[in-house]
Amino acid sequence: MSTFWKGLLIAVTFIFVVTGGSLIWLQWRLDQETVTPLAIANPNGTSGKALIVYQPGLSSFPKKVIAAFAEGLVASGWQVWTTTASSQAPAAVASYDLIVLGSPVYADAPGKALARYIERVADFGRRPVVILLMAARGAEHAIKLTEQMVAKASGRRVLSLGLTTMKPNDEANKYTGSNTHRAIQIARDTGRALQPAIH
Amino acid sequence: MVTGQFAAGGGGSLTLELLRLLPQFLTGLRLVSALLLWWLVTSLEFQSALICLGFAILSDAVDGSLVRRFGVPSRAGAYFDATADFAVVAAAFSAFAHLEIYPTWLVALIALAFLVFILSSIVTPMIYDPIGRHIGGILFVATAATLLLHDFLVQSVILSVATGSLGMTLGARTAYVLAAYRHL
Numbered sequence: 001m002s003t004f005w006k007g008l009l010i011a012v013t014f015i016f017v018v019t020g021g022s023l024i025w026l027q028w029r030l031d032q033e034t035v036t037p038l039a040i041a042n043p044n045g046t047s048g049k050a051l052i053v054y055q056p057g058l059s060s061f062p063k064k065v066i067a068a069f070a071e072g073l074v075a076s077g078w079q080v081w082t083t084t085a086s087s088q089a090p091a092a093v094a095s096y097d098l099i100v101l102g103s104p105v106y107a108d109a110p111g112k113a114l115a116r117y118i119e120r121v122a123d124f125g126r127r128p129v130v131i132l133l134m135a136a137r138g139a140e141h142a143i144k145l146t147e148q149m150v151a152k153a154s155g156r157r158v159l160s161l162g163l164t165t166m167k168p169n170d171e172a173n174k175y176t177g178s179n180t181h182r183a184i185q186i187a188r189d190t191g192r193a194l195q196p197a198i199h
Numbered sequence: 200m201v202t203g204q205f206a207a208g209g210g211g212s213l214t215l216e217l218l219r220l221l222p223q224f225l226t227g228l229r230l231v232s233a234l235l236l237w238w239l240v241t242s243l244e245f246q247s248a249l250i251c252l253g254f255a256i257l258s259d260a261v262d263g264s265l266v267r268r269f270g271v272p273s274r275a276g277a278y279f280d281a282t283a284d285f286a287v288v289a290a291a292f293s294a295f296a297h298l299e300i301y302p303t304w305l306v307a308l309i310a311l312a313f314l315v316f317i318l319s320s321i322v323t324p325m326i327y328d329p330i331g332r333h334i335g336g337i338l339f340v341a342t343a344a345t346l347l348l349h350d351f352l353v354q355s356v357i358l359s360v361a362t363g364s365l366g367m368t369l370g371a372r373t374a375y376v377l378a379a380y381r382h383l
């Protein structure tokens with residue numbers, strides 16, 4: 001066997017091993033919960049008390065979108081409590097006026113940690129729920145699945161928003177500026193404009 | 200993909216002279232296509248970006264055989280070829296980083312691997328680096344897969360494969376350069 005073919009064989013074997021290893025690691029990692037303390041922003045907010053529970057995901061995009069949405073809520077006077085979807089996240093949601101559920105989309109479905117959190121809450125008591133999903137391209141199917149989970153847990157969905165990295169978030173202005181910056185801006189504006197929508 | 204490359208030789212008909220320049224022309228076009236690829240990816244025109252990448256891959260496959268047939272392989276030509284490959288890959292991954300598909304450090308890792316490749320090739324031509332020989336191909340496939348398969352999970356796998364391949368080639372080259380210095 002020539003050096004070239006031997007090298008190619010090693011390269012292909014290496015890629016298979018790394019791909020397989022990555023898939024196993026990712027399956028494990030995506031199943032894991034990220035535990036973070038419940039953080040509060042704008043404790044003196046008078047518009048209401050919002051709880052944001054989100055799955056951070058593997059890239060920085062979901063976290064940035066959630067942070068922008070929280071900023072928008074704060075800007076319109078909400079008291080915002082934020083934490084990651086885990087067994088430590090508050091399951092008793094009766095004291096909140098708004099619940100925001102966020103997650104990246106993997107293989108057309110919301111993250112498992114968020115799905116488990118919704119199951120754990122079990123009863124949102126007809127509280128208004130915002131669904132905020134971040135996807136590479138299409139979030140529609142994942143949004144539908146999440147809406148079904150929320151409805152099953154007696155949540156009152158007031159808004160579903162899917163933001164993407166690879167599909168124009170603003171088709172009319174797709175050639176100006178960054179698509180991800182636009183996603184962050186949309187999340188911030190939506191958070192800010194939410195107040196009249198839920199009352 | 201670094202192979203023996205070209206330098207136009209003298210003499211012969213005008214057609215032959217032009218044919219001898221064809222590989223350089225193709226490599227030059229590949230270098231220019233890097234800019235176009237960056238613009239297409241950041242504009243979310245993924246189908247057009249895929250066609251642009253297809254041209255880059257095709258020109259990379261063709262220019263080597265054209266050199267062997269019509270030109271004279273040269274070290275400068277090989278570096279020009281590698282630089283054009285690097286430009287295409289760097290343009291694609293910096294565009295992906297701009298879209299927050301991959302982290303910025305991956306672009307830095309690709310640049311570091313290219314720099315180490317150039318420096319280690321100057322220091323010692325005898326390096327056992329089976330991944331490095333195919334790293335351009337691996338990164339081209341990673342780019343194509345990113346343009347075709349739009350899913351965070353797939354992108355995480357691609358990130359792992361690209362990082363692992365770059366890490367392995369960097370490790371192999373560094374170890375060989377260090378060993379070469381020890382023998383001096």
